[in-house]
Amino acid sequence: MKIYLDYAATTPVKKEVLDEMMPYFTEKFGNPSSVHSFGRENKKAISESRSKIANTIGAKPEEIYFTGGGSEADNWAIKGIAYAQKNKGNHIITSKIEHHAVLHTCEYLEKEGFEVTYLDVDEYGLINIDDLKDAIKENTILITIMYANNEIGTIQPIEEIAEIAKENSIVFHTDAVQAYGNKKIDVSKTPIDLLSISSHKIYGPKGIGALYIRKGVKIHPLVHGGAQERKRRAGTENTHGIVGFGKAAEIAYENLEEHNAKLIKLRDKLINELTSKIPYTKLNGHPTKRLPGNVNISFEFIEGESLLLSLDMVGIAASSGSACTSGSLDPSHVLMAIGLSHEVAHGSLRLTIGDMTTEEEIDYVIEKLPPIVDRLRQMSPLYEKVKGE
Amino acid sequence: MYSEKVMDHFMNPRNVGEIENADGVGQVGNPRCGDIMKMYLKINNNIIEDVKFKTFGCGSAIATSSMATEMIIGKTIEEALDLTNKEVANALDGLPPIKMHCSVLAEQAVKSAIYDYAKKNNLYFEGLKDFNPDEEEDHHHDHDEEY
Numbered sequence: 428m429k430i431y432l433d434y435a436a437t438t439p440v441k442k443e444v445l446d447e448m449m450p451y452f453t454e455k456f457g458n459p460s461s462v463h464s465f466g467r468e469n470k471k472a473i474s475e476s477r478s479k480i481a482n483t484i485g486a487k488p489e490e491i492y493f494t495g496g497g498s499e500a501d502n503w504a505i506k507g508i509a510y511a512q513k514n515k516g517n518h519i520i521t522s523k524i525e526h527h528a529v530l531h532t533c534e535y536l537e538k539e540g541f542e543v544t545y546l547d548v549d550e551y552g553l554i555n556i557d558d559l560k561d562a563i564k565e566n567t568i569l570i571t572i573m574y575a576n577n578e579i580g581t582i583q584p585i586e587e588i589a590e591i592a593k594e595n596s597i598v599f600h601t602d603a604v605q606a607y608g609n610k611k612i613d614v615s616k617t618p619i620d621l622l623s624i625s626s627h628k629i630y631g632p633k634g635i636g637a638l639y640i641r642k643g644v645k646i647h648p649l650v651h652g653g654a655q656e657r658k659r660r661a662g663t664e665n666t667h668g669i670v671g672f673g674k675a676a677e678i679a680y681e682n683l684e685e686h687n688a689k690l691i692k693l694r695d696k697l698i699n700e701l702t703s704k705i706p707y708t709k710l711n712g713h714p715t716k717r718l719p720g721n722v723n724i725s726f727e728f729i730e731g732e733s734l735l736l737s738l739d740m741v742g743i744a745a746s747s748g749s750a751c752t753s754g755s756l757d758p759s760h761v762l763m764a765i766g767l768s769h770e771v772a773h774g775s776l777r778l779t780i781g782d783m784t785t786e787e788e789i790d791y792v793i794e795k796l797p798p799i800v801d802r803l804r805q806m807s808p809l810y811e812k813v814k815g816e
Numbered sequence: 817m818y819s820e821k822v823m824d825h826f827m828n829p830r831n832v833g834e835i836e837n838a839d840g841v842g843q844v845g846n847p848r849c850g851d852i853m854k855m856y857l858k859i860n861n862n863i864i865e866d867v868k869f870k871t872f873g874c875g876s877a878i879a880t881s882s883m884a885t886e887m888i889i890g891k892t893i894e895e896a897l898d899l900t901n902k903e904v905a906n907a908l909d910g911l912p913p914i915k916m917h918c919s920v921l922a923e924q925a926v927k928s929a930i931y932d933y934a935k936k937n938n939l940y941f942e943g944l945k946d947f948n949p950d951e952e953e954d955h956h957h958d959h960d961e962e963y
Binding site: 758 | 818832848854873
């Protein structure tokens with residue numbers, strides 16, 4: 428049995444999506460910038476895809492700009508606004524639990540002379556609205572807060588944050604890479620100025636994403652060159668990627684409620700069973716303000732990588748916030764920010780559920796995981812004390 | 817990423833457990849970095865008669881602990897002190913570069929347990945002259961992530 432529970436890392440491309448993409452590799456291969464018919468059919472395909480994506484978030488098609496993925500969209504939003512608005516100020520507000528595409532971009536800008544406030548989060552991973560209000564200064568030019576967290580699934584009060592930014596005339600960007608395809612997003616109602624999304628998280632191809640830029644927001648380009656994307660993002664368009672992204676977005680929002688209901692049911696079953704069957708466990712993230720497919724649990728006294736290897740041996744693919752899996756010295760910055768101790772953060776397991784997940788697969792995990800945790804605990808010197816009590 | 821031997825020692829670790837009234841007990845590593853190794857020795861006539869370990873850590877931390885215990889059982893204390901991290905890693909058919917520190921921990925766990933034995937019995941071993949049980953081990957990792 429092979430079970431994939433790492434949908435937050437990436438998703439498979441859906442058959443219907445691939446079918447739409449296929450002609451654009453071979454017969455419909457033209458450069459969209461060309462005047463001839465080969466080019467024109469591509470331009471049309473891109474424009475249709477742009478409209479499909481715009482429709483899913485209540486935007487106008489001309490407010491959607493294709494990028495090479497979520498990381499590029501985040502980089503562009505933050506650097507592009509910082510440079511375009513630096514005559515107004517040099518202060519940026521973000522949070523401590525952003526994806527590295529946001530955090531490392533902010534750290535880069537600090538070296539370039541910008542000042543960044545990193546907001547704390549509470550034990551669930553939620554920012555405090557009063558902290559945000561207090562952090563706003565005369566020279567604040569950008570607030571960038573993620574819609575939903577990739578590790579613990581916590582969903583921020585984005586509407587409220589966006590309103591605060593608007594009241595203070597500050598540009599608001601949100602990294603919605605994890606939320607897109609899982610949340611109803613409407614930029615015609617919520618004053619979000621920029622929003623990053625990615626195709627491979629919603630059953631589309633990798634290497635394609637988009638940045639929504641509200642009409643009238645001044646931003647510098649990140650990639651200079653040709654006149655593509657209204658002169659804001661140069662480079663010959665990834666037509667097959669764009670077509671796939673458009674189709675994936677359309678499917679995601681056609682079936683949103685059904686998709687969410689299914690995922691939440693499986694998610695809560697997994698959370699309830701694992702935390703009740705296995706002692707010394709802790710759910711990371713918020714119990715309800717949470718992405719429908721996200722489960723993140725810390726198992727005390729054991730380390731995440733050995734947990735992942737053991738799960739892999741029985742065919743279960745998952746991920747962890749342990750240092751040994753992220754490749755850095757410390758465990759995940761998100762788990763540290765919600766106040767976990769190093770030991771507990773090292774023992775975290777993220778299982779993310781997707782469209783292809785079945786109840787049988789969830790039952791299989793519920794059956795296989797407890798003995799694995801027990802085996803590793805029996806080997807752990809940290810568990811001895813607890814057993815003795 | 818891991819050799820078959822590493823996976824074998826991870827899935828079927830040798831000598832897991834504790835020794836009651838052990839002659840030497842050593843613990844190295846810290847929870848901050850995500851690995852702790854504890855080693856128990858039974859020593860008779862300068863020979864390591866039995867070894868048991870407990871490890872909190874990643875797959876290679878568990879595998880290197882297991883391999884190190886196998887490599888010192890039946891050996892003299894001097895022979896056990898000669899065990900290097902490279903020998904442990906080689907015996908496992910190698911470790912990924914970012915996991916070499918696990919083999920260093922295994923070597924230190926052995927030394928730390930012998931250090932405890934030497935201290936309790938007022939013994940001196942040439943092989944421990946450079947060993948400092950409180951020394952923090954230096955980690956080095958590379959970055960790799962998803963988006």
